[in-house]
Amino acid sequence: MYLSIRGVSLLFDPNPKTRRRDLFDRERELEELEKSLESKIKLTVLLGIRRIGKTSLLNVAVKELGKPCIKIDAGIFKIEGYTMYTLYRVLANGLSRLMGRWRGLREFLSRVKGLRVAGLEVEMSLDEEKPSLIEILGRLDEWASKNKEDVLIAIDEAQNMRFLKGGYGRLDFGELIRYSMENFDNIRFLVTGSEVGVVMDFLGLENPSSPLYGRPSNIITLRRFSEDFSRNFLKEGFKEIGLHPEDRFIDKVVDTLDGVVGWLTLLGYRCYQLRRVDETLLREFVNYAEKLVEGELKKLEALSPRYIEVLKAVANGYTTWSDIKRWIEQREKRLLPSSIVSRVVIKLVKLGYLDKRYTPRPEYMIPDPVIRKVLATKSM
Ligand SMILES: Nc1ncnc2c1ncn2[C@@H]1O[C@H](COP(=O)(O)OP(=O)(O)O)[C@@H](O)[C@H]1O
Numbered sequence: 426m427y428l429s430i431r432g433v434s435l436l437f438d439p440n441p442k443t444r445r446r447d448l449f450d451r452e453r454e455l456e457e458l459e460k461s462l463e464s465k466i467k468l469t470v471l472l473g474i475r476r477i478g479k480t481s482l483l484n485v486a487v488k489e490l491g492k493p494c495i496k497i498d499a500g501i502f503k504i505e506g507y508t509m510y511t512l513y514r515v516l517a518n519g520l521s522r523l524m525g526r527w528r529g530l531r532e533f534l535s536r537v538k539g540l541r542v543a544g545l546e547v548e549m550s551l552d553e554e555k556p557s558l559i560e561i562l563g564r565l566d567e568w569a570s571k572n573k574e575d576v577l578i579a580i581d582e583a584q585n586m587r588f589l590k591g592g593y594g595r596l597d598f599g600e601l602i603r604y605s606m607e608n609f610d611n612i613r614f615l616v617t618g619s620e621v622g623v624v625m626d627f628l629g630l631e632n633p634s635s636p637l638y639g640r641p642s643n644i645i646t647l648r649r650f651s652e653d654f655s656r657n658f659l660k661e662g663f664k665e666i667g668l669h670p671e672d673r674f675i676d677k678v679v680d681t682l683d684g685v686v687g688w689l690t691l692l693g694y695r696c697y698q699l700r701r702v703d704e705t706l707l708r709e710f711v712n713y714a715e716k717l718v719e720g721e722l723k724k725l726e727a728l729s730p731r732y733i734e735v736l737k738a739v740a741n742g743y744t745t746w747s748d749i750k751r752w753i754e755q756r757e758k759r760l761l762p763s764s765i766v767s768r769v770v771i772k773l774v775k776l777g778y779l780d781k782r783y784t785p786r787p788e789y790m791i792p793d794p795v796i797r798k799v800l801a802t803k804s805m
């Protein structure tokens with residue numbers, strides 16, 4: 426799955442982008458992100474729904490700044506389990522890579538108890554002797570301070586780190602960041618999250634009783650492309666792959682996929698694979714995208730069927746809080762306490778499945794067009 430010509434990746438390349446020239450637009454957001462990472466602010470949070478371009482932006486910023494960086498894709502915990510074993514394995518890899526580029530680090534890292542440097546590889550004990558994360562950060566900070574650098578710890582889809590939290594031998598990540606922010610001048614954190622409120626919760630930026638509350642941080646939110654931008658994105662992308670769809674087709678795509686760049690990219694890639702653009706293909710693509718989304722929604726439903734009912738209410742135009750409550754009550758054929766409905770709605774906003782808008786009265790909407798359509802039309 427790679428779409429490039431002579432090393433330049435094209436707009437419809439389905440992998441996350443890594444260079445500025447591969448990105449369509451996002452100049453303002455990129456500048457904001459880079460500025461934040463170069464500032465004294467030690468924590469930057471990049472938010473946005475799935476497929477909106479967070480990983481791409483993170484990649485580009487990290488690459489352009491050229492700072493020493495440990496990148497952790499926290500999606501790995503979903504796959505391999507939320508264990509400290511995985512965390513240490515990922516960390517060891519990240520440190521090895523860092524050392525490969527900044528040779529002087531070796532001397533600092535080899536002083537960490539429980540950590541051994543063999544050649545350019547970091548090895549770690551995993552028993553009682555396992556290295557302290559604070560000590561690792563401390564040594565990185567020392568090295569950075571000596572070299573007038575700062576080290577960036579970039580954690581993609583950080584909401585997955587929350588299950589590493591609490592209990593014996595586990596990790597309170599918010600506390601770790603707080604400690605680092607207070608004690609180490611040369612360590613910066615960048616975290617992204619598509620479960621928007623979950624990341625905020627887990628970092629505790631808005632919760633007075635949590636460790637990071639009130640600490641200076643920058644929050645950057647990635648939004649959907651406007652209709653015009655989506656249209657231009659598609660036109661440019663199609664031009665790159667030598668296809669020339671009619672305006673009507675482009676309009677239809679923008680109508681259906683609504684400025685979520687990841688969906689636009691995947692559709693373009695599909696057209697590239699089949700070397701054609703027509704409405705049948707769009708319909709088939711939407712079917713395929715719906716299947717993807719149905720899988721995601723099934724997981725949500727397993728947590729609680731009410732999540733799906735609330736989303737269905739909104740997809741069917743029941744967009745205010747009292748509308749939603751009424752819909753659920755009719756479905757369940759009983760009156761429900763407000764607190765139950767509130768809890769579900771708030772959780773869905775946190776997970777990024779719902780957005781709250783003021784029009785000017787508060788209303789809810791589903792930001793992902795494919796999810797919206799699945800819920801409005803399918804009986805899940
Ligand atoms: N600004 C952009 N220009 C071109 N393609 C993009 C842009 N942002 C994202 N993409 C593409 O959209 C898809 C989803 O992007 P990604 O960065 O993985 O999103 P997220 O991390 O938010 O889920 C990828 O195929 C990526 O190549």
Ligand SMILES: [Mg+2]
Pocket residue numbers: 479480481581582
């Ligand atoms: Mg991503």
